Amino acid sequence: MTARVLVAMSGGVDSSVAAALLVRQGYDVVGVTMKLFEDGAELPDRPCCSLDATSDARRVAEQLGIPHYVLNMVDHFSRDVIADFVAEYARGRTPIPCVRCNTFTKFSDLVAKADGIDAQYVATGHYARAVAGALHRGADDNKDQTYFLWGINRSVVPRLLLPVGDMTKEATRALARELQLPRVADKPESQEICFVPGGDYVQVLRRALGDSAPSLSPGSIVTADGHVIGEHDGFARYTIGQRRGLPGGSADPLYVVALRPDTREVVVGPREALLGTSLTAAGVNWLVDAPPRAGDEVQVRVRHRAPLAPAIVDHIDGDTVHMSLRVPVSAITPGQSAVLYDGTRVLGGGIID
Amino acid sequence: MPQPPIYLDHAATTPVRPEVLDAMLPFFSAKFGNASSTHRWGREARAATDAARERIAACLGAQPDEICLTSGGTEADNLAVLGGWRVQQGTGRPALVTTPIEHKAVLASAHQAAREGGEERLIAIDATGVVNLDSARAHIRADVAVVSVMWVNNETGVFQPIAELATLAKAAGAVFHTDAVQAFGKLAVDARTIPFDFLSVSGHKFGAPKSIGAVYVRRGTALAPLFFGGTQDRGRRPGTENVPMAVALATAMELTLAERDAECARLRALRDRLETSLLACVPELVVHGRTAARVPHILHLSVPGTDSESMLMALDLQGVAASSGSACQSGSVTPSHVLSAMGVDAALGSAAIRMSVGKLTTDDHIDRVVALFPAVVRSARAMGGRFG
Numbered sequence: 027m028t029a030r031v032l033v034a035m036s037g038g039v040d041s042s043v044a045a046a047l048l049v050r051q052g053y054d055v056v057g058v059t060m061k062l063f064e065d066g067a068e069l070p071d072r073p074c075c076s077l078d079a080t081s082d083a084r085r086v087a088e089q090l091g092i093p094h095y096v097l098n099m100v101d102h103f104s105r106d107v108i109a110d111f112v113a114e115y116a117r118g119r120t121p122i123p124c125v126r127c128n129t130f131t132k133f134s135d136l137v138a139k140a141d142g143i144d145a146q147y148v149a150t151g152h153y154a155r156a157v158a159g160a161l162h163r164g165a166d167d168n169k170d171q172t173y174f175l176w177g178i179n180r181s182v183v184p185r186l187l188l189p190v191g192d193m194t195k196e197a198t199r200a201l202a203r204e205l206q207l208p209r210v211a212d213k214p215e216s217q218e219i220c221f222v223p224g225g226d227y228v229q230v231l232r233r234a235l236g237d238s239a240p241s242l243s244p245g246s247i248v249t250a251d252g253h254v255i256g257e258h259d260g261f262a263r264y265t266i267g268q269r270r271g272l273p274g275g276s277a278d279p280l281y282v283v284a285l286r287p288d289t290r291e292v293v294v295g296p297r298e299a300l301l302g303t304s305l306t307a308a309g310v311n312w313l314v315d316a317p318p319r320a321g322d323e324v325q326v327r328v329r330h331r332a333p334l335a336p337a338i339v340d341h342i343d344g345d346t347v348h349m350s351l352r353v354p355v356s357a358i359t360p361g362q363s364a365v366l367y368d369g370t371r372v373l374g375g376g377i378i379d
Numbered sequence: 380m381p382q383p384p385i386y387l388d389h390a391a392t393t394p395v396r397p398e399v400l401d402a403m404l405p406f407f408s409a410k411f412g413n414a415s416s417t418h419r420w421g422r423e424a425r426a427a428t429d430a431a432r433e434r435i436a437a438c439l440g441a442q443p444d445e446i447c448l449t450s451g452g453t454e455a456d457n458l459a460v461l462g463g464w465r466v467q468q469g470t471g472r473p474a475l476v477t478t479p480i481e482h483k484a485v486l487a488s489a490h491q492a493a494r495e496g497g498e499e500r501l502i503a504i505d506a507t508g509v510v511n512l513d514s515a516r517a518h519i520r521a522d523v524a525v526v527s528v529m530w531v532n533n534e535t536g537v538f539q540p541i542a543e544l545a546t547l548a549k550a551a552g553a554v555f556h557t558d559a560v561q562a563f564g565k566l567a568v569d570a571r572t573i574p575f576d577f578l579s580v581s582g583h584k585f586g587a588p589k590s591i592g593a594v595y596v597r598r599g600t601a602l603a604p605l606f607f608g609g610t611q612d613r614g615r616r617p618g619t620e621n622v623p624m625a626v627a628l629a630t631a632m633e634l635t636l637a638e639r640d641a642e643c644a645r646l647r648a649l650r651d652r653l654e655t656s657l658l659a660c661v662p663e664l665v666v667h668g669r670t671a672a673r674v675p676h677i678l679h680l681s682v683p684g685t686d687s688e689s690m691l692m693a694l695d696l697q698g699v700a701a702s703s704g705s706a707c708q709s710g711s712v713t714p715s716h717v718l719s720a721m722g723v724d725a726a727l728g729s730a731a732i733r734m735s736v737g738k739l740t741t742d743d744h745i746d747r748v749v750a751l752f753p754a755v756v757r758s759a760r761a762m763g764g765r766f767g
Contacts, residue, residue, distance in 0.1 A: 093695065093696065095688070095692045095695075096688075097692075098688055133766075134765050134766045134767055135766070137767070138761060138762055138764045138765050139689070139762045141766065142693065142758045142759065142761035142762030142764075143693060143758055143762070182767070
């Protein structure tokens, strides 16, 4: 009997090509599209999860001759991903919903679906590689998505099939054309957060928290030494390293260097003030047998596409890891992920505190 | 080699019967004329549509001029509900009475009437899936233009006291419409014995192609058309007559009626055996509308601890075609409005699936479905869990 694989199909080029490759490799492929939020009239055309994206996924599945189902995962996604997204902004942090979607939705809820239909494997269009139970960066350094995958249950890794992880984006697009999937081959990249219409995340916060929430209420813009230099209309509109929305007129450009939710202050400073030499990652998940120990050297990424930074593990306290960076790194932001690597292999990761 | 798949979704649609296909085919080629033309091609087409209309009328206990052909059940419902309501506006009858378990074609037509200034009233449904007659009496008053109650519910298969409701509506001076899309071929539908004013049928539910339906319009009942154009169908439904489809509908209706009693007995035996056997292997299974009078071909059930989506996916992967109450356009399953109106709890309601037997169903199908059902339930329960 051929092995069954459940492939998550968003309607985009990566997961479409992934499904096509799995069919070509002879798997018993079952395609699903996860419906993650209500896409009513208030969310017109989204690059992902919309009705259009769902029909694209269905059309690709029809072309490939595989069954395709839409799974309504709205409730769990709302609880596990959107609620956390809102709560993190409300306490002055900058969350990455994709990390929690991978941890809870794709590689937990969806794996249960795979178990239910006796699918040994779960496949996605992620640019990452699962080799012998280890998770490695994708072959295309520009596209690598392991930064978002550190939180998944380690026992899922041996069951992952990531067919485009060995390819560059260009090769994926070329293969889509070759596989006669023109409908998805030239689709624009979806860079936005799927449930945030038009990139306006403040609207999502406002709907969830109300207009008078502290994180959306006016406060002071202050310098590190306490000078008030302006007003803002909600610290949730700001993230570390941001320049937009700050008063001009100073000799050197100003950047957000900290958020103080208790006093609703946005702290600004010069570019140098963004540099940090240490960080703490909480809620760490390891994807290796022997996690690093105090004194070990690792490489760490603190933001999507940021360069890997050499670091030393200072000490580990339960699932909290304290690290020193060999060279200063800019804009280490609470709520973002710190992902630890050994070469191409993902060791694990956590949320920056 | 896997066994051939099993179609248990006859309430959704049925294959076109070979006799129906044979009857309609000449009107695509040799007999292609426009029924409104005066020449021989036109006369040939006119003769076929006139005859079809007479045959359809005979199947409903109606007169030929009482039959209006439509593009299907949805248009028939829209024409009756909205057309019947609109034509009475300005006469002191702003209200439209219906039920919360109607097909979306009726509910959405009622919502449209409300947007146009009407008042929409919903009759309460009891726990067995039958309309509450006290509630009906309370709602059907002298200010009501149209009362619309489906004859057979498409999810549960439960049928409604149409004769009583039609009589109530008439007594209040309202016109009465019934959506008989799931009733025709299963129950006696006769305009001479039951005083409905409008009645909708849809051909593809009983062996005609999709996109042909009819609305019965009792003589003397006013109706505002939805479309504007020529004088076809007395102006009620302008547009070039669809000759092959009219022939198909007439043929399918006649064939269905001719075998109604025997086929209903056969389907009832299959459905009842399916129901009894599934209950035997999954005793906690709940059959919706079980205590009410039901059409013979529908089994609507929920397995606690599952959800419709997982059940349907697991069944489909095992080769069994069933459906839930309603699917949204994206294909994901939404909770049944029918079951929530019956007061079924949300968890059970979101687990509902409908199996409907019909022409294609054999004894062997029932045996196979019963044999694989416990595994399907295990699958569906696992799918609702969380890994790790």
